[in-house]
Each structure stands twice: as structure tokens, then as C-alpha cells.
Amino acid sequence: MALFSLTTFVIFHFGLHRTSLSGDLAAGVLWVTLLFAAMLGVNRLFVAEHEQGGFDAFLLAPVDRSALLVAKAAALFAYLVIVELVAVPAFFLLLAGPSPGQALPDLLWILLLADLGVAVVGTLTSALAIQTRARDLIGPLTALPLLIPVVIAGARATEPLLGANGAGAVPLKWAAILGLYDVVFALLSYAVFDFLLED
Amino acid sequence: MYGKGLRPLSLASAATLTAAFALVFFYAPNDADQGFVQKIFYVHVPMAIVALGGFVAAGLMAIAHLRSGDRRWDVRSYVAIHLSLILAIGVLVTGAIWAKASWGHWWVWDEPTLVSFLIIFLLYATYQPLRFSIENPERQARYASVFAITAGAFVPLNFIAVRLAQAYTHPRVLSTTGGNLPGSMRLTFLVALAGMALLYVTLWKYEMASKHASAQLRALRRKLAGEEPPLPAGRSAAPSLAAPAQPVP
Structure with missing residues (x-):
């Protein structure tokens, strides 16, 4: 996934034909790359369980079913953080024009907030898609529209951070939308996840 | 069961829609800026509201299905989403026509209401492939x-995000301040909305009645042919009602 995001940055460099990006374009490139990298992880999330019978073993274990949701979302969250540990420095190195110094703390907490939403929604759609025949198609087709608000809010919130003349303040409205999204989908996934496991 | 009340309901929706169109063409005044083309508003906006309401209703029906385990609720939810999707296509088409006429472009990207409706449409377009790929x-x-x-939960959330983001182009017809429609336009709009909602309910009942009838027909055929297993109908995205054995009168 990290390698994928690096390659995507290179592709964006040639596709856009720019040596450095700033402002909304930079934010867009960063978020689109992270989203598609996340899709790779979402697609693979439950494959091992599906192919090796892990679901049956899990259902035999004396634990609550939502434990699997929490565990998988935490795993996906960890993946995303690791990817960003590579992708964000690479982004500033390769594409972003302004120096990352001031922007970094704000960028970090917005990325973590977005990762939470992506992890929860990704786990839910991955569990939804794993039992279908066309799971590589159904997963992203379901997850991408659901994640568009994350991209909108994330890109709008980080846009002033990547401005050409130094970082501006984070618009709190968009950060609040991200937080609301996280809360709503965490509760929703917790409520419906049980029904994806009964067999 | 689903056929009951279908005729008065059809008549009521036909009458309301006719009244709505009569009001649109003969009663409501032409818009001062946009003139005649603004009349598409009386089709576009009710259709959008009914489609979104149908999506949310389908979500509630799905909750009923998961809580009760009754497959009939799943069929109801399927039919609601199916009809809402058809209306949603209508919304996108009429919206594009209206946008071309009044803003000069078929599609305006910096307009959150359009974009979020498209997102919702794309999301629900996955519903049938999802059903189809599970045996x-x-x-x-x-x-x-x-x-x-x-x-269904995503629909209102998406629109909250839209309301928070300021929009300048798309008119807020039903804002909290009561909107800015003059009385005659408001009446016409409400009648059109009621007509569209009635049409939706009527179509929903028709499709449910048809599903119910074909399930009963299958059960009777099975009974006629002895206790043979039913013919495999082929894999399909559309659920069918599992018909209880009905005594032949």
C-alpha cells in the first residue's frame, strides 16, 4: 500500500505535469492517493478469514461478535497509519511545494480523524463484500461513495494547511463534519455488524 | 393482500397528479427570472424528495427485516429502493435539463446538492449488483x-454535510425560514409533492401485489404438478415472496 501511494504520487506528477503542488490541488492529490491506497487494504481485509475458515473459528470462540469489528477496524487503522508514515513524508518530499513544518501537527490530527472513519466504513463494506462473488468490485463500489464525505471534509480541512504562502488555520467546520461522520458510522457499524456474521 | 385498495389508490394518485399538472400550467405564475422553464421545479423537487424519502423508508424496512427475520420486509425494502432508483434517474435528468436552462450548464460541480444526490445515486446503484452476486x-x-x-443512514448525513457547506446557486426551497415561495407557487408545489408521493406508494403496492401474485401462482402450479420441487427460476437480484401454501377456493 505504501509502495502504491508512492507510485501514485509519481503518476500524479506526470499526469498533472507539475513539479510542486500547493493549496487545494495538493490536498486533493494527497487525499485521493490515501483513499485508493486504503481501498487496497479494504479489499484484502477479510480474505484470509474467508479462505481459511476463520469466520467459523471466530463464531466458535466465546467472544462477542462485535469484537471482530473492533479488531478489524483497529487493524485497518494501523495499516492506514503505517501507510501515512511513508506516504506523507514522501508527499512533502516529492510533490508539495511549501515546507511541512507548521502544517504537520494539524495535518496529523485531521489524518487520524479521517483514518478512523475510513477504518470503520472500510471494515463494514469489506465484511459486506467478502461473501459475494464479485468482491473485488462490490467492495470499492460500496466503499467509495460512502467515503466521499471523508474526502470532501478532509481535503477542505487540509487545504489551507498546504497553502503556497505558509499554513493557514484549519477550518473547524470540516473537522467537525469528519468527527460527526466517524461517530455516526462507528455506531451504525456496531449495530449492523452482527448480521454479517450469522451462519 | 397487497391488491387491496389498489384501485382507489391508483385513482387518487392519478387525480392528484392531474390536479398538480393543471395547477402547474394554469394557476402557478411564471417565474420572474426564469420564465416557463422554472415549471420543471414542480416535477424535479417532489421527485427528489420522494426518492430520498423512499431510500430512508427502505432503510427502516430493512431494520424491520433484521429485527423480525421476516423475509417480506426484505422484499418491501427491495421494492422501495428499486422505485427510488428509478425516480433518482428522473431527478438527475430533470435536474440537468433545468440546470442547462437556468444556469447554462448541464452539470455544475461546485453545487453540493447536485453532487451529494449523485453520490447517493452511485451508492444505491451498487445495491442490485450486491444482491446479484450473493447466491x-x-x-x-x-x-x-x-x-x-x-x-439509509448515509442519506441524511450526506445532506447535513451539504447544508453546512454554503451553497449559492441551488435554491433552498424548503429552508427553515419558510422559504421564499409566493402562496400560489407553494400550493402548487405541495399538490405536486403529494401527487408524487401517492404515485410512489401506488407503484410500490403494484409491484408488491405482482410479486405476491406470482409467488402464489408458483405455489399453485407446484400443487397442480404434485409435490415436485419448483423450477429453478435462475439466479436473480430480485427477491421473491416465499408463498405459504394457499388453499384453493
């Missing part, structure tokens, strides 16, 4: 319900 009918129903609940 086991019981699992298909359950997974489809989970999808319908998630997507």
Missing part, C-alpha cells in the same frame, strides 16, 4: 438489509 437467498436478504440500513 444464498437468505444471506442475500440479510446482506442487502445491512446495506440498505447503512445507505
